[in-house]
Amino acid sequence: MEHFKITETELWEYISQTADDTTILKVEKWKNSPDFDEALFTKITTIHKHTATKDPSVQQAKKRFFTTVKPKTRIWKEMLKYAAVLIVIISGIYVYDTLSLDKNLIVVQTTFGEQKSITLPDGSNVWLNASSKLSYHIKTPRTLSLEGEGFFEVAKDTLHPFTVTTPDHITVKALGTSFNVKSYIDSPTTETKLLTGKVEVSSDEQFKQKVLMIPNEKVTFYKHTKEVVKSKIDLNASGIAWREGKIQFENKIFREIAIDLKAQFGKQIRFKNEDIANSKFTGSFNTTTPINEIFEILKISKEFTYKLNTKTNEWIIE
């Protein structure tokens, strides 16, 4: 019988994705062998997670700090006045010159595992979930485009409708309202959940009817069949869990859960077994929970194996 011995340094290479093909193969063989020491593997993975650091620009932060705290002398203020005039003129010309080039498009983006809150010029608040992108033209901050998932708290302004359009041309129009729009490109559905107020869901391409929503309703658009389905939501059960740092799903098939996991952890999840992909799970996790821990817990109710293919950087579920 073949025996596998793996050193911690090899494991570290594998987990920190700096290993070469020989080591990757070795570790993967080890993982599928009886010698696999799962506790050790988890330990090293957790060390890797905990030692993560971001590298912010201290210089930039310093500069910003000093401009805030330094007392402004009168001369400085005088200068500032002129500088402001100058900037207005320059930017005036600039805008005039580049109007056609869409330089006035404002884009806010999040990467995987990141969330942002944005206050729009009209006072509306937007919470942007992981792997999402929100954009609008500087002149029309109430006409938004969204890719991914966002929660909107809309400032009242009856004269100017507030609309959110998704990549599949679904438009959600609101008047003084809070709602959630979910439209990840790789997801088979686009989903709108309404919490307060009134919302109208329509599309210039996909379907003709305009769907009116009342609070605690959800409208799901199925991209393949072009079906529009309206249903009730139970806010206590799932709702907009991501806003409080949770990944939650109730009786959802694994394939759909995988889309949320990808947005959160940044790695594609591929299924090699249809039966598992279509299995339903219910669960609630903090977004800080490592993905392999989530897999471990899901495994309790339905047996499957998962492994990370470090070459393609995706999880394989069998």
Place this chain on the structure above:
Amino acid sequence: MNKKTTSYSIKEAKFSNLFDKHYNKLYNYAFKVLKETDLSEELVQETFIKLWENFENVKESERSIESFLITTLKNKIIDDFRKKQTRQKHTNLYALHITIETEIDKQWELVERIENIYTTLEQKTTDIFKLSRDKGFTYKEISQKKGISIKTVELHISKALAAFKKGLKEYL
């Protein structure tokens, strides 16, 4: 007038040093808890501004400044959390969260623990481990960079891992 200017520049120099010393750690801690780059940056900025405003009242010892910074930052995180919570209660969305206070203290403990582990390591070991962890260099690349053998690189990594395994026992 002149005196005022010089006293400002001394204070500035001190703050410049404080930024170099503490900014990274505070920012990384805030990001671990908040998971938002902009918000983390904002709260750390406000923390330093508060120190600037209260600088004359804080004892100028290493420790009291550091504890002023971390206490202020923790409070700011809690404040921010409370603000968000009020909004949530208002829209009647979520059940009340368990005490965030214990959670953020735990996170800070972890950040401190990791820093302490780094200080127990030889400088060389720390450098090599960070090249692997933060820069994503392979052992071979590190060995070429440092002019040492791959075996030696592995030895340093293995030392660092052993220290983390021991030092972070309760967290693994």
